[in-house]
Amino acid sequence: MIKECDPFRFENEIEWEDAGLGVSRQIMAYNENLMMVKVKFETDAEGTPHTHPHTQTTYVVSGVFEFTVGDKTAIVRSGDSVYMKPGVLHGCKCIEAGVLIDTFNPMRNDFLK
Secondary structure, X not given: OOOEOOOOOOHHHOOOEEEXXXXXXXXXXXXXXXXXXXXXXXXXXXXXXXXXXXXXXXXXXXXXXXXXEOOEEEEXXXXXXXXXXXXXXXXXXXXXXXXXEEEEEOOOHHHOO
16 A cells, blocks of 8 residues: 555644654655655754664754754754755754754655554
8 A cells, every 4th residue: 555645735734743852743745755744843952863764855944953964064044955865863953943844755654653
């Protein structure tokens, strides 16, 4: 069976999931090859450094974040983006509360209930 969401997903109908201290997420859209996730951070919340086998891109909708990808660290703001290769250690710290849009290839099965 193919895993995929309905063609239309409405923000006000998607439950926010607790992803840890000061972090919550909405699974916006997905199929087996791609997943888009909205992630909300409170100031000082952290995306704990981790790795996974997925290619990931992140778009900064709002806020200010310090991202570390491998051995590189940078401050990113609204309009900026971050690319993470599969298996590379990455994480972030939220400097000013904000929202990120993460995309993964393939989809994150571990994010689905």
